[in-house]
Amino acid sequence: MKINSDIKKYFLRILWGTLVFCTLATIFYFRERAPKSTYGPIESIAINENGEGYVSSLACMECHPEITKNHLQTAHFNSSSISDTLNVLGSFEKGKNLYDLNELVAFNLVEKQNSLFQEAFTKKDSQPIYSLKFDITIGSGSKGQSYLTWIGDGLYQQQISYYTPTDSWINSPLYPKNLFVKPRPVVQKCIGCHATFAKPLESNPQSNRYSKSQMVYGIDCERCHGPAADHVNYHLDNPEIENARFLGSFQNLNRQKRLDACALCHSGLEEKNYGGTLKFEFGQRLDYTHNIPPKGEELDVHGNQYGLLIQSECFKKSENMDCITCHNPHKKERGNSVKFNAICIECHSEKIEECQTNRKSNVEDCITCHMPVSPSKSMMISSGIGDSITPLYVRTHLIKRYIENL
Numbered sequence: 425m426k427i428n429s430d431i432k433k434y435f436l437r438i439l440w441g442t443l444v445f446c447t448l449a450t451i452f453y454f455r456e457r458a459p460k461s462t463y464g465p466i467e468s469i470a471i472n473e474n475g476e477g478y479v480s481s482l483a484c485m486e487c488h489p490e491i492t493k494n495h496l497q498t499a500h501f502n503s504s505s506i507s508d509t510l511n512v513l514g515s516f517e518k519g520k521n522l523y524d525l526n527e528l529v530a531f532n533l534v535e536k537q538n539s540l541f542q543e544a545f546t547k548k549d550s551q552p553i554y555s556l557k558f559d560i561t562i563g564s565g566s567k568g569q570s571y572l573t574w575i576g577d578g579l580y581q582q583q584i585s586y587y588t589p590t591d592s593w594i595n596s597p598l599y600p601k602n603l604f605v606k607p608r609p610v611v612q613k614c615i616g617c618h619a620t621f622a623k624p625l626e627s628n629p630q631s632n633r634y635s636k637s638q639m640v641y642g643i644d645c646e647r648c649h650g651p652a653a654d655h656v657n658y659h660l661d662n663p664e665i666e667n668a669r670f671l672g673s674f675q676n677l678n679r680q681k682r683l684d685a686c687a688l689c690h691s692g693l694e695e696k697n698y699g700g701t702l703k704f705e706f707g708q709r710l711d712y713t714h715n716i717p718p719k720g721e722e723l724d725v726h727g728n729q730y731g732l733l734i735q736s737e738c739f740k741k742s743e744n745m746d747c748i749t750c751h752n753p754h755k756k757e758r759g760n761s762v763k764f765n766a767i768c769i770e771c772h773s774e775k776i777e778e779c780q781t782n783r784k785s786n787v788e789d790c791i792t793c794h795m796p797v798s799p800s801k802s803m804m805i806s807s808g809i810g811d812s813i814t815p816l817y818v819r820t821h822l823i824k825r826y827i828e829n830l
Contacts, residue, residue: 466660468653470621470638473703477653478621481644484652487659492645497756500643502564504618511561512540513569514586514593523584523593524808526602529553531584533593542571542582544604556582556607560641562618566758567816568805570596572610577625577633579615580607587805595806601813602806616701617689620647624702648685648753649673650706672706679746684710686747687730692723726800729821736823738771765790794823 468477481501485492495501505511514533515521521533525544532543540558545551560572560579570585583605585596595601599608609632615622623638624631646652654670674682688704704710723731729747739745750767757763768790769776776788799815806813 465657466653468651470623470640472621472623472651474705476651478640478646478651479653479656480640481642481646483656484645491754494755495645495753498753499564499566499756499758500647500753503562503643504615504641505561506641507540507558507561507571509535509540511565512558512571512586513565513588515591516540521593523595525583525595525604529604531593533584542573542584544583553604556580558582568594573607574636575607577636579610579632579634581610581614582607585805587807590807592807595808597803597805597816612702613700616704618643620644621651622702629700648706674748677707679744681707681709682746682748683730683734684708690727690747691730692728723822724800724802725798725818725820726803726816732820732822736821738823761789761791768794791819793826795819795821796826 466479466483469480470478472478481492481495502511516533516535523531523533524547525531528547529544530547532545534541534543541555542558543555544553546553556573556575558571559574561569562572562581563569565586565588567589568585568587571582573580573582581596583596583599584593586592587594596608599605609630611632612622612624612629615634620640620643621638622640623635625633625635640646650672652671655668658669659665674685677685685706687710688701700710725732733739733747750764751757765788769788772790779793796819797817798820800818801815803816803818804813805816
């Protein structure tokens with residue numbers, strides 16, 4: 425009996441050892457055959473005060489090619505970029521590159537030394553006043569563009585901008601008409617709504633000093649989902665893991681936080697929030713009260729889409745309506761009235777008959793009547809000497825019945 429028992433134990437040890445070996449060998453085999461990233465770690469191009477790294481939307485391309493490709497075409501992504509001959513839309517051809525500011529001063533827009541410049545000079549004797557380089561282009565060009573220049577580590581807006589509807593150079597919005605003034609400092613609130621990240625060199629939100637090497641241009645993926653260095657490098661190293669790590673998702677936010685992500689830049693120039701655009705993080709609740717007048721008509725159509733929307737009956741009567749109900753931030757949808765009208769009809773199909781009675785034209789064109797293009801009171805432009813100041817037209821987000829459109 426003792427011999428048989430020893431033999432049994434011996435064979436059991438062999439069997440157990442074989443099972444352990446086979447298990448470990450199987451794990452090792454499949455681990456080695458699992459997909460491996462051929463990319464090394466992606467280095468951050470900017471780091472915020474919390475030590476989180478930005479890598480830009482291009483780092484998203486490998487895993488999200490279609491979304492990234494579409495997003496690169498949006499006005500958000502193209503809201504700022506390093507100036508070059510491709511993204512500066514105004515003409516530098518002789519005869520088209522002169523802006524006549526007033527009786528004393530004019531501007532030449534010139535290309536030289538592989539760069540673009542705005543050059544102010546006296547009209548009487550053609551004496552140069554200054555020559556400032558186009559360093560940063562602000563605006564996708566859907567309505568126009570403005571241009572920034574570095575003077576040391578200070579960032580300034582130039583006096584001459586571009587206006588798309590007339591395909592011409594104009595006096596920059598908010599610059600006094602026909603008056604030559606110094607370049608205007610670009611404070612943190614301004615750059616924070618046109619770039620994903622800029623690292624200030626001073627804590628004062630009215631400062632215009634930034635680190636040139638710590639800029640992430642355009643409103644890219646990381647502006648809405650948070651700095652992505654940890655996310656990208658983790659998933660490049662672990663491609664088999666499908667659940668997103670180290671990145672924010674709008675699906676996990678309540679409605680007010682989803683709205684706040686847009687209201688940060690689309691709720692007007694709230695003084696209490698100056699500088700906050702550069703500190704705002706994904707999923708935060710805005711820490712100031714939106715200054716919304718009792719009547720939406722008092723809000724300007726430029727820059728306060730949030731304030732107008734929340735006073736609309738459509739919004740008040742809905743529990744879930746927010747900005748992305750109508751806007752897909754991943755796609756270029758400007759001018760796609762068919763898509764936007766279809767969203768209206770989803771909830772208001774019963775109104776088609778009423779519209780048929782009141783209007784003789786296309787009854788499915790909801791936004792033309794209920795969200796008309798309206799003149800801005802704050803964004804005015806001047807095209808030169810003798811020209812009147814004209815408003816920039818923007819589609820209102822105060823959704824209602826406008827009697828004049830019926």
